[in-house]
Amino acid sequence: xxxxxxxxxxxxxxxxxxxxxxxxxxxxxxxxxxxxxxxxxxxxxxxxxxxxxxxxxxxxxxxxxxxxxxxxxxxxxxxxxxxxxxxxxxxxxxxxxxxxxxxxxxxxxxxxxxxxxxxxxxxxxxxxxxx
Numbered sequence: 001x002x003x004x005x006x007x008x009x010x011x012x013x014x015x016x017x018x019x020x021x022x023x024x025x026x027x028x029x030x031x032x033x034x035x036x037x038x039x040x041x042x043x044x045x046x047x048x049x050x051x052x053x054x055x056x057x058x059x060x061x062x063x064x065x066x067x068x069x070x071x072x073x074x075x076x077x078x079x080x081x082x083x084x085x086x087x088x089x090x091x092x093x094x095x096x097x098x099x100x101x102x103x104x105x106x107x108x109x110x111x112x113x114x115x116x117x118x119x120x121x122x123x124x125x126x127x128x129x130x131x
Contacts, residue, residue, distance in 0.1 A: 009037040086121035
């Protein structure tokens with residue numbers, strides 16, 4: 001377990017529909033008011049006493065939210081051929097976030113996405129291979 005963690009979160013609305021089964025109303029195009037939480041973890045702080053620049057984390061989060069806000073998730077290439085529920089969405093979000101951030105000193109990244117106030121899924125990525 002890492003020694004330090006830093007988290008940020010925000011909210012946005014996007015649409016999707018579930019495919020491949022009898023999902024009732026979830027099989028029809030519908031919106032969700034998503035909340036996404038990003039947590040990065042690591043063992044060492046930089047020379048300024050920070051795990052990571054929170055301004056940079058917020059900027060990367062804003063960039064990704066800008067991509068997904070008001071979009072139909074099923075129509076995005078990174079979610080093509082998937083059932084874009086919270087599990088897949090959190091994986092895609094985590095991988096995209098990781099690719100847009102300097103993770104050299106980070107050990108782990110967790111992305112948790114709520115599709116409503118009481119249901120969420122998360123994806124945790126091990127970043128320790130970056131060392």
